Amino acid sequence: MIKKILDGDQIKQTLYSVIEDEAGKEKIQTEITSDIKLSRKYIELIMSKCIAKLHSELNDDDDYFYATIVAALSEALLHFMLTICTLPSERKIATKNDLALDVIIPSLQSLKIKPEKSIIVQFIKGKMVVNKVSELESLQPHHKNIWLISAIPLSTTKYTTYYVLPNAGLDNKYSNIIIDIDNFLRETGDKSFRLVH
Secondary structure, eight states: OOOOOOOHHHHHHHHHHHHHHHTOHHHHHHHHHHOTTHHHHHHHHHHHHHHHHHHHHHTOOSHHIIIIIIHHHHHHHHHHHHHHTTOOOEEEEEOTTSOEEEEEESOHHHHHHOGGGOEEEEEOOTTOOHHHHGGGGGTOOOGGGEEEEESSOOOOSSSEEEEOSTTSOGGGBGGGHHHHHHHHHHHTTOOOOOOOO
């Protein structure tokens, strides 16, 4: 049997199709803007529907699906949520020492000047090992401000970890990430423009 591979565009098409089928971008944005805690409900709903849809297309239940497809889906959904919540972020940053950063909250400039008031969000995809993540410490010396998002369990307590799968513990569910980012920005006194209350 030939393994079907999905590319990033196909994953995004599935994501935006589910978003429109469920409520539509505008309704989701309006609801989350009025109550940030609703982001949890929408992340869980959208992820579960997308995973079911993508899983049926691939008919593949091995590690590849979770480590690659679900990780890419969770990244695309985070980008969508950061945008509709107007939370300050920079995405897909390449640094001088060839480090690729998935998301920085609130900005690369802030990370350089005040790393204690910045977060690096890194998605663990495919064969990426946590050992490679330690390279991020050259940019972010505050280990708990390196947030790892994974579809598979990680054996690290050094960094803040979020798990995409629904059976993850309550404290580190991926669906809490927007609430946690908003709380972090409030606690650090970030004054960047955003609509979320």
